[in-house]
Amino acid sequence: MTAITTAYPATWRRPPFIADGRLRWALIAGAVAYFVLAIGGLEINWVRIGEGLERGWRFVAAFARPDFLSRWDDIALGMQESLTMALTSTAVGILLSVPIGIGAARNLVPRPVYLVCRAIVAGARSFQEIIIAIFFVAMVGFGPFAGFLTLSLSTIGFLGKLLAEDIEDIDEAQAEAIRATGGSWLQLVNYGIQPQVMPRLIGLSLYRLDINFRESAVVGIVGAGGIGATLNTALDRYEFDSAAAILLLIIAIVMLCEYGSSLVRRRIQ
Amino acid sequence: MLRIEGLTKRYRTGDLALEGVDLEVPAGQVMGLIGPSGAGKSTLIRCINRLVEPSAGRVFLGGAEVTGLGRAQLRAMRRRMGMIFQEFALVERLTVMENVLSGRLGYVPFWRSLSRRFPPEDVTKAYRTLDRVGLIDHVDKRADALSGGQRQRVGIARALVQDPDILLIDEPTASLDPKTSRQIMRLIGEICSERGLAAIVNIHDVGLAQMFLQRIVGLRHGKVVFDGPAEALKPDVLTQIYGEEDWTRSIRDDEEDGDAARADRKHGDHAAEPERERLAGLT
Amino acid sequence: MPVAHAADGRVAWRRRTPRQDLLRWFGWFLLVALTVFCWQVMTQDTIWSFVADAPTQAADIGQRMVPPRWEYMDRLWWPLWDTINIATLGTALAVVLGVPVAFLAARNTTPSATFVRPLALLVIVSSRSINALIWALLLVTILGPGVLAGIVAIALRSIGFVAKLLYEAIEEIDQAQVEAVTATGASPAQVMDYAMVPQILPAFAGITVFRWDINIRESSVVGLVGAGGLGLQLESSLNVLAWPQVSLILLVVLATVLLSEWVSAKVRHAII
Incomplete structure (x- = not known):
């Protein structure tokens, strides 16, 4: 028995994730070098942070006693703009993204239509909402209308892409069955495609409503209306208790949205 | 070796899974536990090492009481009880060696297990055990790259490196085809007799149980209804265990629900075979 | 019927x-x-x-934007480096802070489902509700303008994202593997190391890379409110209506985003 025992190794190392030793060490060294450079290059002004921490603490403390009242008119207007902007842009976005999404599905439309619709979707997705908002503000002036345009465009990008992918992933057999009955293209979409993608489209739309509300808080920073502008002003004036009130409102509404959409989604599925 | 007194388990849902089970397994005995799905076989095994906390009753291993131990003591006690699972329960994304070495976790401090630097004698033991179960060439493979039979061998090796006094084996063959099932059961039997290990084997397949086990205990509705040698497992006894009205059908029903059916679906072509074997075992 | x-x-x-x-x-x-x-x-x-005037305006801006002022590129290399750092360090910080939150929020690992879990979920929803740009706005007020505010803003926004996806992954792990390792007499820390971590590692890596990709986009705009990176340059160019510079910055942003998308796709492919 002892003779056999000695035959077995007494050490074992886990095989490394990257088998090539040199590549592994090069990657590790590269990562370490990057982090040293990046963190070393940070210019940290400790005096400023010292002052800031005190201010930060005041801000945290403000959450314990948020001030909804003294700027209530501004807050109410901002919220009204944000909410209306979110709802209308979601509605318009859905209406436009359905045809564009169908057009961007390779298995349904001729190639030129596909390419055009794909280009629209890709274009709508390529930039941050805030950058798009800057341009819309420059084009139509300050106010929630610019925000509405921004959010509609990004809704098209978001829903159009996901809808197109969904349609491309459908069960071909069901569409085939409708084609076999001699149905027209519209009947095909209505009977072969719609039932398959509808539940997810509704779920995604609700999710997008939620995103649009959150984004509507941001576009205000560049003048496109909504609660973001109010928040920006409050912070500029160091009115932390009003800012805390606004943030709490945003969080509450987002939570409400998520809860509501989870309820609706459970009912559809 | 193992003594169970008045073991009762009532789940929070109100289901009474075990009701006053008394059982004794002497050292070196391999005992089979049979009974219909839901009879409490899995619960019984899990109450022994307290993966499921018993509601009442006591469990002794080699004179020491398992029930009532504190956390640290319970961990030390679990080292003495090797467990083998029906779906193997290997950590799929770890290597075979890590899975086997995980049987030593109760013996080594956290930093050693974290850095995978196990003591040399543990590593040697793991190699030797892997050789014993025939997997010495698969040490560095990931567990999810192995076949079902190979995975169960890793599961057995993991339990063995614990240096247990007893093996708790939960449906070891339920996910395997008939041929591999026999090989695994034979391996378990051999290892237990080599090491003088006691074992409790939950098993669905009556034929297999009779073929490889000396003593059979029948469980029904959480109570022991039969306890005797495998040869005594006659049709009337099966009636007692599996159901009054028509035991011939209860055996076929048995295959349609529960674990055996799941295994059969997995190994489509062999679906008919276990039944034939089982019926062969009955006559 | x-x-x-x-x-x-x-x-x-x-x-x-x-x-x-x-x-x-x-x-x-x-x-x-x-x-x-x-x-x-x-x-x-x-x-x-x-x-009604918008199309004329758009055409006007479009005309002013071409050709981009290429020589302005010399002044964009540093902000570009800053942007990448904000995204990477912000993601790293979010992962460090988000992982414990995820374990506190997951039903099967939380120490207390009645007290700790709701708290962890509140952290997650708060972090997710507030856009990185708003976090940046806040942090610039508190910490002063600069890259640091950007990093912390990105991190604060990403904690919720990382923690939410990770805790869902933790809740979905195969409990049998956990049971098997527990049965060997392993301590809770060892069970975590041997049974849970291997199961969630792929999800973890995927989430991290995914978020890093998103953060590259976000970090290119946090500068608009003073938190460093390309956005800072964008803001100053917009202020002086230097449209050719704006178009160059947008091109750089676009290129970075495409590159990060490519990198994250590659990495995800290598891991999974």
Whole structure:
């Protein structure tokens, strides 16, 4: 028995994730070098942070006693703009993204239509909402209308892409069955495609409503209306208790949205 | 070796899974536990090492009481009880060696297990055990790259490196085809007799149980209804265990629900075979 | 099956009962009415002559934007480096802070489902509700302008994202593997190391890379409120209406985003 025992190794190392030793060490060294450079290059002004921490603490403390009242008119207007902007842009976005999404599905439309619709979707997705908002503000002036345009465009990008992918992933057999009955293209979409993608489209739309509300808080920073502008002003004036009130409102509404959409989604599925 | 007194388990849902089970397994005995799905076989095994906390009753291993131990003591006690699972329960994304070495976790401090630097004698033991179960060439493979039979061998090796006094084996063959099932059961039997290990084997397949086990205990509705040698497992006894009205059908029903059916679906072509074997075992 | 009885006694198939139909139409009507109402509230102060003028404005801006001022690139290398750092360090910080939150929020690992879990979920929803740009706005006020504010802003926004996806992954792990390792007598820390971590590692890596990709986009704009990176340059160019510079910055942002998308796709492919 002892003779056999000695035959077995007494050490074992886990095989490394990257088998090539040199590549592994090069990657590790590269990562370490990057982090040293990046963190070393940070210019940290400790005096400023010292002052800031005190201010930060005041801000945290403000959450314990948020001030909804003294700027209530501004807050109410901002919220009204944000909410209306979110709802209308979601509605318009859905209406436009359905045809564009169908057009961007390779298995349904001729190639030129596909390419055009794909280009629209890709274009709508390529930039941050805030950058798009800057341009819309420059084009139509300050106010929630610019925000509405921004959010509609990004809704098209978001829903159009996901809808197109969904349609491309459908069960071909069901569409085939409708084609076999001699149905027209519209009947095909209505009977072969719609039932398959509808539940997810509704779920995604609700999710997008939620995103649009959150984004509507941001576009205000560049003048496109909504609660973001109010928040920006409050912070500029160091009115932390009003800012805390606004943030709490945003969080509450987002939570409400998520809860509501989870309820609706459970009912559809 | 193992003594169970008045073991009762009532789940929070109100289901009474075990009701006053008394059982004794002497050292070196391999005992089979049979009974219909839901009879409490899995619960019984899990109450022994307290993966499921018993509601009442006591469990002794080699004179020491398992029930009532504190956390640290319970961990030390679990080292003495090797467990083998029906779906193997290997950590799929770890290597075979890590899975086997995980049987030593109760013996080594956290930093050693974290850095995978196990003591040399543990590593040697793991190699030797892997050789014993025939997997010495698969040490560095990931567990999810192995076949079902190979995975169960890793599961057995993991339990063995614990240096247990007893093996708790939960449906070891339920996910395997008939041929591999026999090989695994034979391996378990051999290892237990080599090491003088006691074992409790939950098993669905009556034929297999009779073929490889000396003593059979029948469980029904959480109570022991039969306890005797495998040869005594006659049709009337099966009636007692599996159901009054028509035991011939209860055996076929048995295959349609529960674990055996799941295994059969997995190994489509062999679906008919276990039944034939089982019926062969009955006559 | 809902059917309609015509006057002559013939039976016609209907998908829904008339009552269901009515409710459905009423629901749609409410939704449309609400949307129209919102539209009206939103646009009450809109100056339509500006909107009508928009195409001319767009054409004008477009004309001013080409050609981009290529030599401005010399002054963009540093902000570009800053942008990448904000995204990477911010993601790293978010992962460090988000992982414990995820374990506190997952039903099967939380120390207390009644006290700790709701708290962890609140952290997650707060972090997720507030856009990185708003976090940046806040942090610039608190920490002063600069890269640090950007990093912390990105991190604060990403904690919720990382923690939410990770805790869902933790809740989905195969409990049998955990049971098996527990049965060997392993301590809770060892069970975590041997049974849980291997199962969530792929999800973890995927989430991290995914978030890093998103953060590259976000970090290119946090500068608009003073938190460093390319956005800072964008802001100053916009302030002086230097449209050729703006177009160059946008091109750089676009290139970075495409590159990060490519990198993250590669990495995800290598891991999974």
